[in-house]
Amino acid sequence: MIDRLVIFGATGDLSGRFLLPGLASLHAAGQLGDRFRVVGADRGGQDDAWFRQWAADRLDRHAATWPADARRAVVDAACYRRADVTDPADVASVIAGPGPVAVYLALPPALFPAAVTSLHAAGLPAGSRIVLEKPFGTDLGTAVELNRLLADLVPEQAVFRVDHFLAMTTVQNLLGSRLANRVLEPIWNSTHISEVEIVWDETLALEGRAGYYDGVGALKDMLQNHLLQLLCLVAMEPPVSLDERDLRNRKVDVLRSVRPLTGTDLGRRTRRARYTAGRLGGREVPAYADEQGVDPVRGTETLAEVQLEIDNWRWAGTVFRLRSGKALGTDRKEVAVHFRSVPHLPFGGGEEAPPNLLRFGLDPEDLTLHLTGTGAHAHLLAPLELTARMEPPELPAYGRLLLDVLTGDPALSIRGDEAEEAWRILTPVLSAWSSGMVPLEEYRAGSGGPGRPAHSAADQA
Structure with missing residues (x-):
């Protein structure tokens, strides 16, 4: 199980409303260990203290049904990195670390090709996974091209084109x-x-x-x-x-x-x-x-x-x-x-x-x-x-x-074709x-x- 999640677009609505509460639910269910870390990255130029406070506020607002200690565990596991997802050097500094990483692109779909290109140039550690929110591309041509970029980056089994409806x-x-x-x-x-x-x-x-x-x-x-x-x-x-x-x-x-x-x-x-x-x-x-x-x-x-x-x-x-x-x-x-x-x-x-x-x-x-x-x-x-x-x-x-992303189960994600x-x-x-x-x-x-x-x-x- 991967114990490091990087969220590009970490201070957006998707992260605050769904991803951080999702992590709190995993902590409450005993699915995340003490070594788990979540790295928030965007172009905002904030610091760890600011991001942890932001995360705590969003968890109090959107994850109040989960125990306080689970919410606190997510906050304690969080850190922040300023990064431009279109800059390979910035991306490399964010994903650097021991072992594989799960990279969640909580970004507008128009940024997916540039983000995937940067990840390819930065070099993902072996065994890493990449997550993309819908819509996947803006039309058939862009979807085909994005699939080609992803195929050059990681195996198909490591690509999670997620749709929360399926869960x-x-x-x-x-x-x-x-x-x-x-x-x-x-x-x-x-x-x-x-x-x-x-x-x-x-x-x-x-x-x-x-x-x-x-x-x-x-x-x-x-x-x-x-x-x-x-x-x-x-x-x-x-x-x-x-x-x-x-x-x-x-x-x-x-x-x-x-x-x-x-x-x-x-x-x-x-x-x-x-x-x-x-x-x-x-x-x-x-x-x-x-x-x-x-x-x-x-x-x-x-x-x-x-x-x-x-x-x-x-x-x-x-x-x-x-x-x-x-x-x-x-x-x-x-x-x-x-x-x-x-x-x-x-x-x-x-x-x-x-x-x-x-x-x-x-x-x-x-x-x-x-x-x-x-x-x-x-x-x-x-x-x-x-x-x-x-x-x-x-x-x-x-x-x-x-949980499927971190454990590597792609059954509920969408295949390229x-x-x-x-x-x-x-x-x-x-x-x-x-x-x-x-x-x-x-x-x-x-x-x-x-x-x-x-x-x-x-x-x-």
Whole structure:
């Protein structure tokens, strides 16, 4: 297990909100030894005392559920180095030390190529690992080039293209529900399933993240990585095992089977929009185009929706709808599996039973099965709902990802060809959107999205 973690971009939101709390969870679980050290590096020119105080403040704010001694252990293990990640000499001074090191690039994706080039010139110690946050590249060409740079630096098994969605309890439960229950897998196909919705709609607006988000947008920020990863877990064939090769191979099979969107399908099966001024949670929210740091000319979308089909035996005829939006009236974060209607109902009176629905809630994490039964009168249909709450995980998503990095388990990271296949799917969509083939719609903050009403009277006020 590697006992030295270097974080480039150490005083950013990712580090303070997720990585340091993830380390605190590992300390609380007894997964990190006394020799473990975390080196924070950026261009700020601070010192160890300042960084430790900054880390302590962020841990108190974002990791208060973990014991104080675990938070203190992270602070005590931390030190700071001023470094320009594009300067090989600076990078060499940061990674210098005995034994291998795990390097976490908590940086804007545009800096990944320069950072990887600097790491190559600096010379990583043997056995080191490198971690990159999504999105991996900005398009297919940059993803291919970044993979080439990484291949020159470390073996593929030492590259962790991380997506914290894969470490969430309910996401893991997707596989468990499918593969460990005989009642589901035989009907997990297009004969019985008409549509799968993979949705991450949130009431959260831009919240000061224009510096990152305005250059990315909802399609690249959410669909290209998070939601396509969920698609893989929903649609893949049962793997022989859950080790890195078998799991990754089955995920790539799914991505390779996704039918490319072409011609008129790009207009009929994709949608982009951005929010205008409205009310969220009783407060006024400015239009996205008026948010500080936003360049309205870019036409960055805050809602993206894509309808995909998979060309293989299992899924021919099933629709997969991926959607993510910001500043919506309600949070909806789930994978919803819609089953086809029964072919015949032996009930009189023109009764109709809604199709069964299996919901994997992502936040909060739960599992709900919507069925139809009979009520007080045996001949009358009534809805039934079975709900299970997920047991709280021992580690949060970033704690699990960091543990995998430090122990060298890449099963939940994304392989190079997998990242490229994801870009292949969405490249025609990006081209159509940038050319204006698909109009940029608008929806009011606090509403249900373009063409949908607000969710509550309060939102309409």
